[in-house]
Ligand SMILES: Nc1ncnc2c1ncn2[C@@H]1O[C@H](COP(=O)(O)OP(=O)(O)OP(=O)(O)O)[C@@H](O)[C@H]1O
């Protein structure tokens with residue numbers, strides 16, 4: 601049996617007129633085994649603003665103090681995760697919400713004092729995900745990891761998606777975001793790019809913000825044998841088109 605399909609749904613596409621729920625349910629009914637990882641950057645920013653909690657970005661990653669961490673957890677594991685699970689269920693699918701703390705699926709550690717309670721992934725234990733997928737349920741994962749013994753950490757969702765894809769030996773990793781794919785210096789969407797191509801884009805300054813962790817996650821997953829793709833989740837049917845082999849977005853890595 602082929603490996604699962606890991607889909608990262610960007611906070612940037614949430615609430616848009618997309619068809620990700622329908623597509624996920626249709627793919628599940630076709631026997632593919634989706635695992636969803638989601639972001640929620642815009643909604644976190646919105647809630648931090650509303651609550652008057654300061655936050656800043658360092659190299660595209662959110663710096664998180666203790667107060668911001670509580671908001672991050674509440675918004676991701678609460679609001680966003682439940683919306684996604686309910687959305688899949690509303691479209692006839694079966695889904696269950698998790699974050700990386702549940703089942704200690706995502707182990708993490710702090711790595712940069714400038715970023716505070718932001719983690720990098722040290723290990724993914726796929727047991728709970730495998731069991732969930734085998735039970736015919738789509739796991740929906742909020743990007744929060746656990747640092748031993750009991751500290752939750754905010755992790756970039758793209759990074760979590762890439763590491764989950766590796767741990768479950770995913771067939772594919774698909775990033776649904778708010779742009780048509782990875783763009784070059786001139787704003788042209790590339791249909792495919794390899795590691796040297798990414799390096800050239802980086803050197804040329806074409807990679808910034810949220811695209812940096814995305815391409816890195818793609819390269820990590822591709823290294824482990826997954827087909828990694830970045831595409832526009834706001835266009836109807838993107839997910840199904842990719843699975844059906846149609847051109848959509850940018851294939852990254854091998
Ligand atoms: N070379 C590039 N090609 C395309 N987009 C780029 C590039 N460099 C930077 N970006 C930015 O990356 C953004 C997508 O990443 P972003 O983190 O904002 O969204 P997301 O990851 O889908 O959502 P979330 O972070 O909430 O999960 C695009 O909207 C674009 O502004």
Ligand SMILES: [Mg+2]
Nearest residue numbers: 639641758810
């Ligand atoms: Mg992002």
